[in-house]
Amino acid sequence: MNDTNNSRPRGRPRRFDPGQGVATAQHLFHARGYDAVGVAEITSALGINPPSFYAAFGSKAGLYARVLERYATTDAIPLEDLLRPDRPLAESLAAVLEEAARRYVARPPAAGCLVLEGIGCDDEEARRIAAAYHRAALDRIRHSIAAVHPDTAQRLTDFVSVTMAGLSAEARNGIGLDRLLETARVAGRAVARELAAAG
Amino acid sequence: MNDTNNSRPRGRPRRFDPGQGVATAQHLFHARGYDAVGVAEITSALGINPPSFYAAFGSKAGLYARVLERYATTDAIPLEDLLRPDRPLAESLAAVLEEAARRYVARPPAAGCLVLEGIGCDDEEARRIAAAYHRAALDRIRHSIAAVHPDTAQRLTDFVSVTMAGLSAEARNGIGLDRLLETARVAGRAVARELAAAG
DNA sequence: AATTATTTGTATCGTTCACTACAAAATACC
DNA sequence: GGTATTTTGTAGTGAACGATACAAATAATT
Structure with a gap:
């Protein structure tokens, strides 16, 4: 030791x-x-x-x-706290999206998600490091969805992933919390509807 | 002359x-x-x-x-063609999102939207040039929505904008056409539902 | 043929990039 | 006190960046 x-x-x-x-x-x-x-x-x-x-x-x-x-461990979205197995899935995913909107503009001028923005940088090694965190986060989300709706897990994970990437980009473009939150809620309702439709 | x-x-x-x-x-x-x-x-x-x-x-x-x-004029999404005033708005916006999914992976390795990716680059002048095209595109979308639903135009434009930015980022991350299209369709259904709810 | 205008190729410019060689400084161990 | 170990500050490395000075080359014009 x-x-x-x-x-x-x-x-x-x-x-x-x-x-x-x-x-x-x-x-x-x-x-x-x-x-x-x-x-x-x-x-x-x-x-x-x-x-x-x-x-x-x-x-x-x-x-x-x-x-x-x-x-x-300090600023990223606390997926473990938000994706509790006992919580309704639609509620969990909506909370993840809203939390993204909040955190992406919480500490200006540090806007967006450090991981999502790192994935697209021009340094190969930095991209690899960021991509590992990205993969882990998506795996975590997909796992939570698959526990309830295995057949739509990929589709919904992709939608959540795209929404978060878009929220991060728009946060960096200067869009404020109110508009990001509205978008996150539209996306949250979309997730709920897709889950309901999937039975 | x-x-x-x-x-x-x-x-x-x-x-x-x-x-x-x-x-x-x-x-x-x-x-x-x-x-x-x-x-x-x-x-x-x-x-x-x-x-x-x-x-x-x-x-x-x-x-x-x-x-x-x-x-x-050659590769960007033809908003004028897709956002015809005589077309149902939900259908138009769904078409825009699907067209984004298709074009963002249509000519590999040129993935994503050249404008959306340019906005985030590290050169100030290049950012300004790209941002002008971005603004024009969003104005065009917002204008089409406002003609039918002025009160939700901003919210829906933001959602479409976030979705497109996310699709562009994911296309650059290597996500294929099938998954991008699924995401675009989820987002399209979300737009339709928001429009219906807004009466 | 001489002049004017434009593009060409060669050979850089100064700046910034991530990174390091080297020796002096500052500590703990013997 | 002497030695071993680690970090320090100074001063640089070579490579890549966007952009240019300059004169030869190639054309139309006069």
Whole structure:
């Protein structure tokens, strides 16, 4: 086991907190996207020099992996809480869509979903990392639907996925919470109707 | 008036067709995005050197403007044809969404909507150009809805806009025509139901 | 033939990109 | 005190970016 050791390590002590660096980088990446934020801007924001950056995070994509890890546990949509098995499915999915609308504009200028926007960036490694989180989230949604309506799980998951991707894009286009929420509710009613029609 | 003159201009003749260059650049931009395609790659694809490129198009963004102009008349969704005033609105909007699904995967690897993807790129000038086409398209859709249901025009336009943005993103994620079409139809039914509910 | 106008190819420009070589600094261990 | 270990700051790497300076080339005009 890792000894939760209070004794300091051997060499020269760090002058910055990598965890805080991940948080700062999260805001930068979320506000402007992976490609648009350079290492120079990050090191400047953290008050460190490039060697400290690479010693701590390995690479820009390595930092991005830690940023997404943090994002998944702090700002991403809490699917486990919203998709309870005892809850009516239509209600759960509507809650997911509304929560997306809220979170995508909750912390301006960090609009949209960090994962969904990361999928489309121009760096291959960053795309792979983001795509893994995307796949996991869709699997989670599809699993919840399939438990009740296995035959329409794929179709409804695709619709929810498209809606969330669209909400993220529109949030980044500056659309406000009220209009995003209206759209999420239209989509939520659509899900309910499809579920009812599927019997 | 411009004389449609057959006589050649004064200086050294061009060795390439700018119109063909716009077409080639359209495929490159559509397949990989504005940011990911460099001027060097374009000039290489056209078999020309940078000075010829800049003499013909002014700048990378200038070429992009001509690309979008071409795209709007050749590959974009023909809103004027689909949103006929004599057609039932629900049918028109469903047709727009289905047509989006089809076109967004019609010419791989040029997936998604060139305009919608351009809006999110990292170049300010290119974003502005793409956003103008986006605004025009949404105005056109909103106008058609408002003619019949002025009070729900904004809400439905937002829903259609989110759906199209999501379809474009998912098309770029590799989702195939069948699943995009299913999603488009779910969204189309949602539009019909909202229109019916609005009386 | 001389002049004017335009495009061409060659060879860059300066900037920004992610990333690193290297030695001094700062700590714990012996 | 001396050594080992780690991080630091300085100063850069090579590559890619969008965009150009410049003169030779090629045409119409005079």
